[in-house]
Amino acid sequence: MEENLSLENIISACRANVIDILEAGAIGHSGGSLSILETLVTLYYEIARTDPKQPKWDERDRIILSKAHACEAMYAVLGEKGFFPKEKFKEFLHFDSMLQGHAEICTPGVEYSGGSLGQGISFACGLAYSAKLKKKKYKIFCILGDGECHEGQVWEAAMFASHYKLDNLYVIVDYNHYCTLGDVDEIMNLKPLDEKWKSFGWETIYENNGNKIDSLINDFRKLEKISGKPKCIIANTIKNHGVPIWEKEHIHIVSGEKLFDGIKESRKLLKNV
Amino acid sequence: MYDNIELKKMRQGYSDALIELAERDEKIVYVTSDSGGHERKWFLENAKERLIETGIAEANSAVIAAALSSDGFKPFILNFAYLHARMYNQISQSIAEDSYPVSMAGYYAGVWGTGGRSHNCITDLSFMRSLPNFHIFAASDYWEAKTLVRHVAQLNKPSYIRISGVATPIVHKSEPEFAPFRKYKDGTDCTIFCHGTMVHESLQADFGNDYHVSVVNIPQIKPLPEREIIQEVKKTGAAIVVEEHSSIGGLAESISSLLSENPVPVKKVCLKDIFPVTVKIEEKDVYKKYGISRNEIIGAVKSVVKKR
Numbered sequence: 272m273e274e275n276l277s278l279e280n281i282i283s284a285c286r287a288n289v290i291d292i293l294e295a296g297a298i299g300h301s302g303g304s305l306s307i308l309e310t311l312v313t314l315y316y317e318i319a320r321t322d323p324k325q326p327k328w329d330e331r332d333r334i335i336l337s338k339a340h341a342c343e344a345m346y347a348v349l350g351e352k353g354f355f356p357k358e359k360f361k362e363f364l365h366f367d368s369m370l371q372g373h374a375e376i377c378t379p380g381v382e383y384s385g386g387s388l389g390q391g392i393s394f395a396c397g398l399a400y401s402a403k404l405k406k407k408k409y410k411i412f413c414i415l416g417d418g419e420c421h422e423g424q425v426w427e428a429a430m431f432a433s434h435y436k437l438d439n440l441y442v443i444v445d446y447n448h449y450c451t452l453g454d455v456d457e458i459m460n461l462k463p464l465d466e467k468w469k470s471f472g473w474e475t476i477y478e479n480n481g482n483k484i485d486s487l488i489n490d491f492r493k494l495e496k497i498s499g500k501p502k503c504i505i506a507n508t509i510k511n512h513g514v515p516i517w518e519k520e521h522i523h524i525v526s527g528e529k530l531f532d533g534i535k536e537s538r539k540l541l542k543n544v
Numbered sequence: 545m546y547d548n549i550e551l552k553k554m555r556q557g558y559s560d561a562l563i564e565l566a567e568r569d570e571k572i573v574y575v576t577s578d579s580g581g582h583e584r585k586w587f588l589e590n591a592k593e594r595l596i597e598t599g600i601a602e603a604n605s606a607v608i609a610a611a612l613s614s615d616g617f618k619p620f621i622l623n624f625a626y627l628h629a630r631m632y633n634q635i636s637q638s639i640a641e642d643s644y645p646v647s648m649a650g651y652y653a654g655v656w657g658t659g660g661r662s663h664n665c666i667t668d669l670s671f672m673r674s675l676p677n678f679h680i681f682a683a684s685d686y687w688e689a690k691t692l693v694r695h696v697a698q699l700n701k702p703s704y705i706r707i708s709g710v711a712t713p714i715v716h717k718s719e720p721e722f723a724p725f726r727k728y729k730d731g732t733d734c735t736i737f738c739h740g741t742m743v744h745e746s747l748q749a750d751f752g753n754d755y756h757v758s759v760v761n762i763p764q765i766k767p768l769p770e771r772e773i774i775q776e777v778k779k780t781g782a783a784i785v786v787e788e789h790s791s792i793g794g795l796a797e798s799i800s801s802l803l804s805e806n807p808v809p810v811k812k813v814c815l816k817d818i819f820p821v822t823v824k825i826e827e828k829d830v831y832k833k834y835g836i837s838r839n840e841i842i843g844a845v846k847s848v849v850k851k852r
Contacts, residue, residue, distance in 0.1 A: 375641075376642055383638075384637065384638075384641050384642050385637070386637060387633050387634075387637050389603075390603075390607045390633075390634055390637060390638050393603070393604045393606075393607030393608055393611070393634075393638070394607050394608075394610060394611045394614075394638060395611070396604075396608055396611070397607065397608040397609070397610065397611020397612050397614075397615075398611045398614075398615060400596060400608065400611075400612070401611060401612050401615040401616075401617060402615075404573075404593060404594075404617070405615075423603075424601075424603045424604055424607075424634075427598070427599075427601035427603060427604035428604050428607075430599065430601070431598055431599075431601070431604055431608070434599075
């Protein structure tokens with residue numbers, strides 16, 4: 272329990288990092304970044320084996336951010352973990368910065384250069400297949416957006432992983448319920464999303480508390496015991512989690528006055544924590 | 545296509561070379577989408593785990609190959625040339641951006657084939673050339689297809705080889721050494737730059753003693769062997785570019801662009817901006833019908849020499 276209290280502190284620190292990064296860029300994907308912070312902290316601090324001092328360590332677990340627009344969260348956690356100095360946050364979106372507008376491999380710790388959706392899961396499948404070929408034990412984790420599941424390629428990859436029984440592959444779908452222009456299921460209905468993954472041959476857990484670290488840890492522990500098939504957690508999350516005025520509006524990209532208001536609110540809340 | 549000359553598929557050259565390489569190099573993997581021929585059979589029978597079948601999911605195949613490449617394998621992908629357009633965003637983001645050395649090849653490039661407008665692709669060089677980090681090649685016959693496969697296997701860059709889908713005339717007596725610029729005839733009046741099937745067609749153009757013409761195959765479309773091309777046209781003072789490709793975005797446009805800074809008269813002998821229809825291999829005078837036969841080559845040389 273004490274350990275998880277400590278993880279909660281790390282989440283607060285990472286949320287503060289996201290705010291600093293957004294402020295530096297004056298624009299950014301607040302919604303999908305803040306919805307996956309708990310997932311990333313769970314992975315980097317509890318589940319996955321990584322080493323910030325050796326980002327290319329051969330035995331590391333690979334974490335692929337398929338929804339690469341949520342790069343602010345990735346940078347926040349990688350910086351907190353020590354993959355690069357947090358002073359770099361100030362350079363977000365600056366010309367030729369190592370912190371680009373979508374996660375790219377120029378940032379230490381980032382494993383895949385994304386942007387166009389639906390491809391990160393294929394890359395994760397390729398890495399999982401490669402690990403099997405090399406008889407390596409490391410795992411591949413891939414974070415998908417819910418709207419990203421509209422992409423046909425996601426399901427090409429889902430079939431592939433199941434066909435080759437890639438049990439070293441874990442997908443976490445960030446079901447924050449909103450894509451750019453509205454409710455994801457009104458834009459194009461995904462339901463029943465867990466049944467879809469199950470029908471593609473994935474061991475699937477629908478996690479109602481997708482922003483709770485303990486719940487996510489339990490899910491990963493359960494899935495670790497499963498062999499012979501790929502694994503999926505549908506994480507029911509809140510877009511812009513932790514910044515109430517952005518949560519209310521389900522903001523996707525924030526800038527201008529709304530950015531300013533959210534930064535102010537968030538810093539006030541974090542101060543109280 | 546032609547009577548009484550030796551024809552052989554470039555596709556076979558690709559297959560033969562890939563099998564020879566894969567027998568010796570366990571890093572070579574073959575990513576297929578319900579596609580492939582002899583080489584697929586070889587992998588299936590001899591190295592099943594290195595045959596990565598994605599089903600008819602080309603977009604997935606391109607990114608799977610990128611990941612394998614990022615992890616130290618040497619992935620090869622062979623598919624219809626036109627399907628590289630279907631994979632284009634995947635090739636761009638997942639292969640080209642980070643310069644992962646995936647070796648791609650596209651067949652049924654050109655006007656031949658019973659697939660019709662959807663399958664006979666004459667725009668592949670145009671869209672593949674636009675990708676930063678990619679090296680682009682075109683095979684002129686069975687033997688050069690082998691050469692190019694061997695070349696890309698050790699290149700350590702993302703690459704695309706253009707090959708015809710049908711049996712085509714043999715140009716070389718055996719497998720040549722790789723060269724980005726390959727001259728067969730040395731002339732003084734004009735240079736014919738060509739690639740692919742148009743190498744044979746250009747060599748068949750009979751100028752008698754009227755014109756002394758260089759015939760140069762450019763198997764490396766990108767990066768263009770600029771220095772050699774400029775040296776060549778300085779000598780002859782005129783050029784035509786012949787290709788079984790759209791006049792938009794292929795070698796002709798690339799050389800025209802280069803020569804705009806080093807001006808000599810240039811004429812294109814290319815396909816028009818069209819979708820080519822179904823063409824069976826038995827069809828006669830196909831290149832004539834499309835305006836890229838040896839007759840048009842001779843006409844273009846005559847016209848361009850006058851402008852010197």
